[in-house]
Amino acid sequence: MSEVSGKAFDLKLLRRVLAYTKPYKKLFYGGILLTILLGAVGTTRPILIKYTIDHFVMIPDAAGLLNYTLLMVFLLLVETILQFAFIYSANYLGQSVIRDIRVLLFEKLIKLRLSFFDKTPIGTLVTRAVSDIETIADIFAEGLLVIFGDLFKIAVMIGAMFYFFDWKLVLISLSVVPLLYFATRWFQRAIKVTFQDVRNQVARLNAFVQEHLSGMMIVQAFHREDAELIRFKAINKSHMDANIRSIWYFSIFLPIIEVLSAVSIGLAVWYGGISAAIGGQVTFGDLTAILIFINMLFRPLRQLADRFNTLQMGMVASERVLKLLDQEEKIQDHGELNPTEIRGEIEFKDVWFSYLPNEWILKGLSLKIKQGETLAIVGTTGAGKSTIINLVNRFYDIQKGQILLDGVDVRDYTLEGLRSQMALVLQDVFLFSDTIKENVTLGSPIPIEELNQAARLIGVDTLLDKLPGSWEFRVGERGGSLSSGQRQLLAFLRAYVSKPSVLILDEATSSIDTHTELLIQKAIDKLTEGRTSIIIAHRLATIQKADRILVMDHGQIIEEGNHAELIQKEGAYHRLYEMQFNKIEAEA
Secondary structure (H helix, E strand, O other), rough: OOOOOOOOOOHHHHHHHHHHHHHHHHHHHHHHHHHHHHHHHHHHHOOOOHHHHHHOOOOOOOOOOOOOHHHHHHHHHHHHHHHHHHHHHHHHHHHHHOOOHHHHOOOOOOOOHHHHHHHHHHHHHHHHHHHHHHHHHHHHHHHHHHHHHHHHHHHHHHHHHHHHHHHHHHHHOOOOHHHHHHHHHHHHHHHHHHHHHHHHHHHHHHHHHHHHHHHHHHHHOOHHHHHHHHHHHHHHHHHHHHHHHHHHHHHHHHHHHHHHHHHHHHHHHHHHHHHHHHHOOOHHHHHHHHHHHHHHHHHHHHHHHHHHHHHHHHHHHHHHHHHOOOOEEEOOOOOEOOOOOOOEEEEEEEEEEEEEEEEEEEEEEEEOOOOEEEEEEEEEOOOOOHHHHHOOOOOOOEEEEEEEEOOHHHHOOHHHHHOOEEEEEEHHHHHHOEHHHHHHHHOOOOOOHHHHHHHHHHHOOOHHHHHOOHHOEEEHHHHOOHHHHHHHHHHHHHHHHHOEEEEEEEOOOOOOOHHHHHHHHHHHHHHHHHOOOEOOOOOOHHOOOOOOEEEEEOOOEEEOOHHHHHHHHHHHHHHHHHHHHHHHHHHO
């Protein structure tokens, strides 16, 4: 992540955060008004106490004492109501802002190119979208507005003290303020660095936990429990150390505030007591009120550390979230064509592509897929098979060459228009933690009769009959309550009901049992009927009916033809077929 700014506070960053309050201007300025009123009401009470002591206690007046006591009770009730209104409005403002930011962030995330997710831990992104954004809400609820209110109250109280009391008494009482200022500046600078470190460690911890919970099967299968526990302890220790460093600064700063407060009260009692005793300008009402003022003055100063803590954490979280919002790693969507139907003719013209600079996966690839043709692509791992489908869907953009769909560059289509004409079935099927119906339709309003008919054609009807609730059966996280074969069948059904013009199967039959494979083999004929299809497969038995088969190696086509033609050539395809055939015989 970025380096920590040397500034204790970033006003430019704060202005960006405040820009999100524009839809809630009335609420924001209402909160400011409430803080002003709270400062004014809070300052009035010590003045009334001074007046009451000097006029109704030192000179006994029971009626006047009662009236002013009731007035102070009334002001206390008013202050309580204002405090309630402020807390509610500030929190409402904070929640409204983070709701908007979270929507913007999720919208940004779902449009980022896949290469961004290849290099960014999911746990880190979860931290940004959940806990970091929640922390931003505290900028308004417990940070900025409260700090403004406290500072305003401090300014009003100091002004009132100089106006209503002997200026010498006030100066002597507040002579510790310069020390307090320097202590606060030191604390601000130190705490920002520690909070950056805390948020870094939180993101690191979240990423580690999420990754290892997702990969728990590997951890246990390779007996890595103890080793991973050691790594977790180290990361957890770093997280604790970061928090301890912030606690250390608080442990110094808060006692300094307490000591300075006690010194200020002591100076007020010393000077004010002597002056009152010898009949000077300081009255007992003045002395009582000044002690109340000092307590009221140092109370927000004590809390200011916590307020600044909250604000600083919110600003650190804001910096992280806004940098993610500023990400420009997304596929450029400048195309204007948004077809409702395409023929499905695909052509690669001298295409060069690499995921990393100068490490070419495809090297001048040229191929043409006719409308309605079923093209199979085979080859060893790393040959570039899956890269082809990533480029057809524009999950990644090529560095050189051109990819045409119906004779038009794929970049001239809108991403929505392009991808709405394609359906993709992957080897690792992803299902959301929802019902089968939602996973198949992905929210599209498809009539249940149409779904049932599609299920019969694909062979999923028998699966649905066995599951409680049929279409309403919840598949669990990532479809964990279903077998891999059942998930594959649902992926085929999802592709079928989307009615694509181009069908892409990426190793879609490589992890299923023989019975399920037979079901899918029957479904493939229905799926590929009347549409362009690209099939990438390790199991060569699944592609023998393909119109054409490409054999790839190191990003280039080394053989081409149908199954019978390639077998007769006795080349790379023949060797792959023989290896699989012999392996099947050996397993049998």
